[in-house]
Amino acid sequence: MADSPVTQHGANSGEVPAEATPQEQKQMEQAYAQMKRKMSMAEIGRKIKHKVMVLSGKGGVGKSTVSTGLALALAQQGLKVGILDIDITGPNVPKMMGLDGRRLHVESGRIHPAQGHLGVKVISMAFLLDNEDTPVVWRGPIKLGAIQQFIGDVEWGDLDYLIIDFPPGTSDEPLTVAQSLPDIDGMVIVTTPQDVALLDSRKSITFSESLKVPVLGVVENMSGYTINGKATANSEVQIAGPAGKTLKATADGEGNFSITIDIFKEGGGKSTADEFGVPFLGALPFDPGFVRGGDDGVHRIVSEPEGPSAVAFAKVVAALQDQIVDSSGSGLEII
């Protein structure tokens, strides 16, 4: 470590200091590195205005899709955004952000994020892997140490939002992050309308209490499939939906219409939110474009910045921003 003040020989040779044994030397260096990391974490805390964790109980419900979507929707507003992908076993954020195959970029001992779509800064555990197809199995302490290092050593610069994507389940990672990173605004819980996922998101909400990080709200993912079509301008359109329901829409002046079909049970996320007294941030449609985007590296919000999914994300983001209101901003009188 070049800038370590712990030098091998007494620098002020006037007063002959007791020479440290190599072991003591090592301990001092470690303590110094730890202290430096702590300080930089505090600084990161200050330079990043808002930190949001994205969690779910069950895997595969769309945390990474939601994390990247939130980040991009915030970036669309012109904000400075970063994503920290904590998932060591199956990190897929880089792929979704068009950064497949990137390696960690280290300069003067600091880790520099890669920049994905819309300038979103990305740090992923995937940047550490040699081969993305072989998920690493990390032992607990190594994994948590790596997370702390990622938090302390990344040069994010000034950010308005840092979105933190987690592996599924309520495990050690969120705890480590919550303990290392000061002033986390809260967590977003992703759920799908199915019951199992619902049960698990309930578990996440209980978990938030033990972490002492508030729930900013619940997002219901894959909640309906939207079809778009053309009909006579201003005419009413009817479609036979699931369970014998008739779905209606009215075409606009140009004859465009869209109808959302609830594939699973509707409103599951909303009822979990209501039951636990946490905000419901909104529902995101089932959109095959997300799967494509995950494969070809062009996120849905980028490929269709004004499509229904981008619009749904913008709504979720607005609801999220409403939750993150700081009292210090309230000194403003708007007339």
Next chain:
Amino acid sequence: MSEEMPNLTRFERRDVDVALTYDDGSEFVITYDDLRHACPCAKCSPMRNEDEASKTLRRQVEAHPKEKPQVRTVGNYALGFEWSVGCSSGIYRFERIWDLANRRDPDNGRPYVHGAW
């Protein structure tokens, strides 16, 4: 980045512009046209990179009816404006509003490249 930005205490929407008061007593006016032309969203920003596109954006903005926007605070760091027509996506950080108030280029002369902030 302006180092000593005072806090915005009053945002008064008038017919064609907004009157701003800061806690150091300073007062400014920003026209709605200027405000809208400076939209920081990912769609409007790149248009300001080139003179021609920037003028087009300006003309689009000026063609909109003069109306008072709905204003929402975003956290403690920004404002959002909702207009009945045109782009309402941009989130204006207080630094940006301060720059506009002081007739400074809020983009700092930098062309907008995704991520080059």
